[in-house]
Amino acid sequence: METADVALMADDLSKLPFAVGLSRASRRIIIQNLAVSLGVIALLIAASVTGAIALSGVVLLHEGSTIIVALNALRLLSFRLPEKTLAP
Secondary structure: OOOOOOOOOOOOHHHHHHHHHHHHHHHHHHHHHHHHHHHHHHHHHHHHHHOOOOHHHHHHHHHHHHHHHHHHHHHHHHOOOOHHHHOO
């Protein structure tokens, strides 16, 4: 189990497509969240260094971007497989 890519904990193979779909969706959302957070941080650093935005404003915008990233990740809770992948 330590070296396996997938470890099945039951005999029900019908849940495998859901697990694969969820992992692919998770990867997409992780990449989106990384891009958003790193992009916002880069912009806020530039704005802070140039003095375009006060430091308190930069902190508020950073916390806002953190909330956006968390809300984006919560989309995984409503993950469902598309109907076309369920058909044989």
